[in-house]
Amino acid sequence: MNVDIATPSRTKEVIQKYGFSLKKSLGQNFLIDLNVLRKIVGAAELDETKGALEIGPGIGALTQQLAKTAGKVVAVEIDQRLLPILADTLGGYEHVRVVHGDVLKLPLAELFREQFEGVTGVSVVANLPYYVTTPIVMKLLEERLPLENIVVMIQKEVAERMAASPGGKEYGSLSIAVQYYCEPELVTIVPHTVFIPQPNVDSAVIKLKVRKVPPVAVEDERFFFEVVQASFAQRRKTIANNLSAKFFTKETKGALEGILQSCGIEPSRRGETLSIAEYAALSNALRAALR
Numbered sequence: 001m002n003v004d005i006a007t008p009s010r011t012k013e014v015i016q017k018y019g020f021s022l023k024k025s026l027g028q029n030f031l032i033d034l035n036v037l038r039k040i041v042g043a044a045e046l047d048e049t050k051g052a053l054e055i056g057p058g059i060g061a062l063t064q065q066l067a068k069t070a071g072k073v074v075a076v077e078i079d080q081r082l083l084p085i086l087a088d089t090l091g092g093y094e095h096v097r098v099v100h101g102d103v104l105k106l107p108l109a110e111l112f113r114e115q116f117e118g119v120t121g122v123s124v125v126a127n128l129p130y131y132v133t134t135p136i137v138m139k140l141l142e143e144r145l146p147l148e149n150i151v152v153m154i155q156k157e158v159a160e161r162m163a164a165s166p167g168g169k170e171y172g173s174l175s176i177a178v179q180y181y182c183e184p185e186l187v188t189i190v191p192h193t194v195f196i197p198q199p200n201v202d203s204a205v206i207k208l209k210v211r212k213v214p215p216v217a218v219e220d221e222r223f224f225f226e227v228v229q230a231s232f233a234q235r236r237k238t239i240a241n242n243l244s245a246k247f248f249t250k251e252t253k254g255a256l257e258g259i260l261q262s263c264g265i266e267p268s269r270r271g272e273t274l275s276i277a278e279y280a281a282l283s284n285a286l287r288a289a290l291r
C-alpha cells in the first residue's frame, strides 16, 4: 500500500512536489520518525473497533499510522493548502476522513456523533501545534467528549506541568485541571531532531487517560477552578493572601482563616502545596461560606 510518509526523504519529496512552505505560525513541525509514531499510536491502545481523532494531520505522517490501526480516523486540519496533499498521501485509506477547520471552533460533540457512530471508543491522537496546546487539551476535556484517552506530542515543559504532583514548581492550575479530568502518564521524551523543521523546544508524548468520574467531589466545578486559579495568582504569596485578594473584603477576610483551618489547611501554606482533594474541600467550604 502507500509508502510511509514519516521519513526524511518522503517528507521532503512531498513538500517539494507541492511547493509547500511550512508555516511557523500554525506550528507546522512535521514528524519524520516512524519509531516515535509507533510509540504514540501504541500508547493510544487502538484496534479496528476504535476511532481516532487527529488534530493537525499536516501531510499525513501520523494519520497514516493511525489508519493502519484504528477502524475510523478523523483528522481536522486548519490549513487548506494541505487538503490536496492529504488527498494524495492518504489516498486508498477509505476509513480516513479529513475535515477542514480550526479545532478550537468546530462543534466537536456533533462531529463525534456524525463520525464515530458504532465505534467502541475514541482517542485523540496528535502531534499538536505548540502555540495552542493548552486551549486544545482544555477544550477536549471541558466539553466532556466521550473519549477514552488523549495521546499527544506537546512541549516537554507543558507535559511536565500537566503531570506534576503537589510541592514542585511545575505544579499549578494546569496540573489540577488536567488531573481533575484525567490520569496523566508521560510516555516518552522526544528529541527535536525527529521533526522538519526542528522546533527550538524539547517535546514529550503524554497520555491522558480520561476519567469516568472526577477523583474528588466538587459541588460547583466553575467555582472550584476559580479557587484554584486564585490560589496560584501570585505563587510566592500564601494561600490565605491569594484567596483573600480574590474573594474577601477587609471586613470579611477574618472568616478565611477559620475556613482554611476547618479544611485542615494552614493559612501560611502556598497554593502549590495543596492536593486536588484539599482544593475540593476548600472550594466546597468557601462556597458554603460565601453564599
Ligand code: SAM
Pocket: 026, 027, 028, 029, 030, 031, 032, 055, 056, 057, 058, 059, 060, 061, 062, 063, 076, 077, 078, 079, 101, 102, 103, 104, 126, 127, 128, 129, 130, 132
Ligand atoms: N501531524 C503532523 C505530523 O505529526 O507530522 C503535523 C503536526 S504539526 C506539529 C501541527 C499541525 O496542526 C499542522 O498541520 C497545522 O497546520 C495544524 N493546525 C494548527 N493549528 C490548528 C488548529 N487550530 N486546528 C486544526 N489544525 C491546526
